[in-house]
Amino acid sequence: MKILIIEDEQSLRESIEEYFKGTGNICETAADYATALEKINIYRYDCILLDITLPDGDGISLLKNLKRNNYSDGVLIISAKDSLDDRLEGLDLGADDYLVKPFHLSELRSRIAAVVRRKTFSGTGSNLLIVNEITIDLIGKEVKIGEHDIKLTPKEYALLLYFIANKGKVVSKNAIAEHLWGDGVDITDDFNFIYAHIKNIRKKLMEANGKDYIRAAYGMGYKFIG
Amino acid sequence: MKLLARYNRVTLVTTIIIMLLTGIAYYQAISWILTRQKDKDLADEETEIYEYVNINQRLPDAFENKHQQIIYTKANPGSVKRVLIDTVYFKKWGKNNPKRQQFHATGEYESARGLITSVTIANQTYKVAIIQSKVETEDLIRIIFAITIGVILLLLIILLVTNRLILNRLWKPFYNIMQELDLFNIADKKVIPQIDTNIDEFKRLNASVTNMSTKAKRDYQTLKAFTENAAHELNTPIAIINSKLDLLIQTENFDDWQSKLLTELYSGVLRLNRLNQSLLLLVKIENQLLDERQQVDMYQLIEGLIIQFDDIYRDKGLKLTYKLEKKEIYASRYLMEILFSNLIINAIRHNRDGGEILINLNTENFIIQNTGNSEPLNNEKIYVRFHKSSNSEGSGLGLTISQQICENFNLVLKYSFATPYHTFTINFPNQV
Numbered sequence: 001m002k003i004l005i006i007e008d009e010q011s012l013r014e015s016i017e018e019y020f021k022g023t024g025n026i027c028e029t030a031a032d033y034a035t036a037l038e039k040i041n042i043y044r045y046d047c048i049l050l051d052i053t054l055p056d057g058d059g060i061s062l063l064k065n066l067k068r069n070n071y072s073d074g075v076l077i078i079s080a081k082d083s084l085d086d087r088l089e090g091l092d093l094g095a096d097d098y099l100v101k102p103f104h105l106s107e108l109r110s111r112i113a114a115v116v117r118r119k120t121f122s123g124t125g126s127n128l129l130i131v132n133e134i135t136i137d138l139i140g141k142e143v144k145i146g147e148h149d150i151k152l153t154p155k156e157y158a159l160l161l162y163f164i165a166n167k168g169k170v171v172s173k174n175a176i177a178e179h180l181w182g183d184g185v186d187i188t189d190d191f192n193f194i195y196a197h198i199k200n201i202r203k204k205l206m207e208a209n210g211k212d213y214i215r216a217a218y219g220m221g222y223k224f225i226g
Numbered sequence: 227m228k229l230l231a232r233y234n235r236v237t238l239v240t241t242i243i244i245m246l247l248t249g250i251a252y253y254q255a256i257s258w259i260l261t262r263q264k265d266k267d268l269a270d271e272e273t274e275i276y277e278y279v280n281i282n283q284r285l286p287d288a289f290e291n292k293h294q295q296i297i298y299t300k301a302n303p304g305s306v307k308r309v310l311i312d313t314v315y316f317k318k319w320g321k322n323n324p325k326r327q328q329f330h331a332t333g334e335y336e337s338a339r340g341l342i343t344s345v346t347i348a349n350q351t352y353k354v355a356i357i358q359s360k361v362e363t364e365d366l367i368r369i370i371f372a373i374t375i376g377v378i379l380l381l382l383i384i385l386l387v388t389n390r391l392i393l394n395r396l397w398k399p400f401y402n403i404m405q406e407l408d409l410f411n412i413a414d415k416k417v418i419p420q421i422d423t424n425i426d427e428f429k430r431l432n433a434s435v436t437n438m439s440t441k442a443k444r445d446y447q448t449l450k451a452f453t454e455n456a457a458h459e460l461n462t463p464i465a466i467i468n469s470k471l472d473l474l475i476q477t478e479n480f481d482d483w484q485s486k487l488l489t490e491l492y493s494g495v496l497r498l499n500r501l502n503q504s505l506l507l508l509v510k511i512e513n514q515l516l517d518e519r520q521q522v523d524m525y526q527l528i529e530g531l532i533i534q535f536d537d538i539y540r541d542k543g544l545k546l547t548y549k550l551e552k553k554e555i556y557a558s559r560y561l562m563e564i565l566f567s568n569l570i571i572n573a574i575r576h577n578r579d580g581g582e583i584l585i586n587l588n589t590e591n592f593i594i595q596n597t598g599n600s601e602p603l604n605n606e607k608i609y610v611r612f613h614k615s616s617n618s619e620g621s622g623l624g625l626t627i628s629q630q631i632c633e634n635f636n637l638v639l640k641y642s643f644a645t646p647y648h649t650f651t652i653n654f655p656n657q658v
Contacts, residue, residue, distance in 0.1 A: 015469035102465030105472040193541040218485035
């Protein structure tokens with residue numbers, strides 16, 4: 001997967017780059033409008049992470065530029081401003097998703113995976129996500145281990161997709177809670193209920209002769225081992 | 227006390243006192259003048275008697291007319307001094323006067339003025355008493371006094387009525403300004419308008435009030451913009467901490483103590499982030515930036531939330547019972563979700579283990595009840611920013627946000643407590 005990170009905040013840019021590097025991804029970065037404009041007009045990316053507030057220009061016009069040239073790169077806007085107008089403008093102009101700062105890197109990765117999957121689907125017509133013996137029908141939201149259908153609840157399904165997108169990474173409980181219950185949800189600090197979901201997924205996968213992919217990591221989170 | 231009432235009371239009291247004093251002085255003056263007149267009449271009468279005695283060398287007939295008696299009595303020479311006195315006059319009633327029957331008397335005493343003098347005829351001294359009734363004088367005074375009082379009363383009434391009319395009209399601009407002040411809301415854009423008046427004082431008042439409100443609004447906007455900007459600016463450092471933590475946990479190989487520290491760091495950042503998001507949300511709701519409205523199916527929304535949170539309340543061993551009826555309201559779907567999820571989360575968070583939650587939705591209201599602390603919450607403080615119960619891990623903004631959302635959509639949020647349930651009720655407006 002080839003990704004362009006357009007983000008003026010150095011520290012954040014490096015975090016994202018660090019998280020995405022390896023595991024077969026190629027990351028390029030742009031810290032300002034000029035560099036970004038140059039890169040998007042030369043290279044094609046699977047997904048462009050676009051911070052819309054740049055010091056020397058407006059990220060929105062980069063998006064317009066992409067669309068004018070009919071480039072089909074996936075675009076995910078990351079913004080510090082959670083304004084409905086910005087969100088609608090971005091999506092209207094053809095961005096694929098909109099993520100508000102601050103976010104967990106695992107959330108960002110899961111969103112990028114979804115954007116790329118949608119691109120792949122519209123390109124190839126394939127709606128199957130295959131990880132080892134696990135086959136996921138993204139349209140029908142059905143999961144199979146080999147030939148065995150397994151029944152997951154909507155939350156378990158979402159959680160499984162989240163883990164697969166963050167394969168090989170430790171995902172914090174906070175990130176999981178925010179992903180499943182929304183970041184506006186202000187619940188408790190102990191995430192016992194996450195444990196119940198994880199336990200169920202593992203049980204269901206293993207009952208269908210799947211491998212035990214999910215490991216607890218130091219009480220802070222979980223990891224899907226590919 | 228209204229200004230008009232106060233003003234009227236003062237004018238009324240002073241007018242009455244002054245009028246009374248004038249009345250007394252007036253009465254004294256008139257009665258002095260009339261008594262002097264009477265004394266002159268008596269002296270004239272005396273002169274007539276002297277002249278008669280000089281010419282005829284005998285006393286005139288002791289005669290009596292309607293208001294005058296002259297009485298002669300023999301006296302020792304030198305024993306009678308000439309003197310003017312206040313006395314009484316016995317007035318005989320006529321034979322057919324009905325008062326004779328009524329009072330069983332032949333007449334009545336009237337106040338009178340008398341002159342005692344003496345006359346000497348052929349070495350015999352006579353005491354002469356000339357008495358004139360003052361009834362007519364007193365009648366005169368009484369009439370004058372009555373007219374005066376009548377005029378005073380008339381004057382007072384006219385004064386009160388005109389005061390009322392004129393003052394009410396005069397003070398109208400003042401009341402208009404007052405009304406504008408009552409309607410003043412620091413958060414909305416409406417300014418206090420110029421009031422149409424020619425009175426300088428009111429013009430000044432109006433100008434001051436307009437100035438003050440404009441300044442208050444500007445300060446408020448500045449403060450709000452500051453909060454908003456501060457919250458926005460905080461987003462980036464929070465994002466950095468968050469992302470660095472996400473990276474840090476990838477390095478693995480932590481001992482228990484380190485992972486405990488990391489977990490606490492995460493939860494601190496989480497709270498910081500939620501607090502910041504809540505502040506941003508509150509600013510947005512207050513600015514009515516999230517005001518796009520649509521028909522929202524409450525049944526579907528609340529049922530969805532209950533399903534969304536079912537693992538959370540089950541984890542606490544809570545028993546949730548709900549009864550939902552079909553209800554649609556015209557509002558922002560996003561904000562309705564926040565409002566109802568806040569209330570449900572509160573009912574879960576402030577519950578005790580194994581407690582209960584009751585949810586009821588009908589066409590008039592939404593009621594959520596939960597068990598929990600056995601003390602009622604302070605109805606006045608729960609909506610105050612950052613007010614929270616001691617063991618709450620929330621931001622302290624949840625109910626403030628809920629109430630602000632309700633305000634924006636004319637919903638009424640109320641809290642009550644009846645053992646063992648804490649109850650929040652939202653009354654829906656009567657929408658057509």
